[in-house]
Amino acid sequence: MSAASWPLQKALFAALKAALGDAVPVLDDVPQGQAFPYVVIGEDTVTDWPMLGDDEAEEIDTVIHVWSRYAGKRETKELMGTIKAALHQQPLPVDGQQLVTLRFAFEALFIEPDGLTRHGVIRFRALLQSA
Template sequence: MAPASLALRRALRDGLLAHAPLVAALGGPKIWDEPPRDAAFPYVTLGEARVTDWSTGSSSGHEHALTLHVWSRQGGQTEAQVVAGEIVAALEQVPLSPAGHRLVNLRFATADIRREDDGRTFHGVVRFRAVTEPG
């Protein structure tokens, strides 16, 4: 059985890939842990994850702080904003089933879009909070 964080990460990627408007905005299924060297923009990477104990006296669980990164080189912020919006829409609509765990909740936390130092890449950071229990 995969740890809760790994199971949730796999379910998250599968859920994002199941959301046709996101895949269309990306121009294909371009959601990776580590992008290929020649990855065409735009794309999404699964970023940092922080897991904390969320157990009570009678049950066990984990709280997850999840980060997704949007990468775009389309002029201006529009493309990065659209992709970030589709990520939020996907995770509000697509049911996630982490193997061996039950997703208690998943909530959007924040999104930031900024221009990188190269002056042409826009980087979106989209954060979520999730709680899982053994299932």
């Protein structure tokens, strides 16, 4: 198991809750019947990052999902903009880790097959070093 992925997820959760407030839930698991809009901290990919000396580091790509039923793309795009501003190159405190960098990688917006649901996907790349 990655030493940094859970502490990073907790830091992302705290930063997103602070940025989005109570109006938009930030979730790890979506309960049945969850009202829209909401944000889900999704999948991550962890790779070893070789460092000089004995330092251990990991690179983590994390996907954040935005779900909306707003008629149009505005709400999803605005939420993705808020998420980017809250996370891109921000010095988040990560328990037991030094966050070297947290960078926006890409975003995409899809209309789900039901024709009603907008699905925004935004990915960040973090480099963390053991503290």
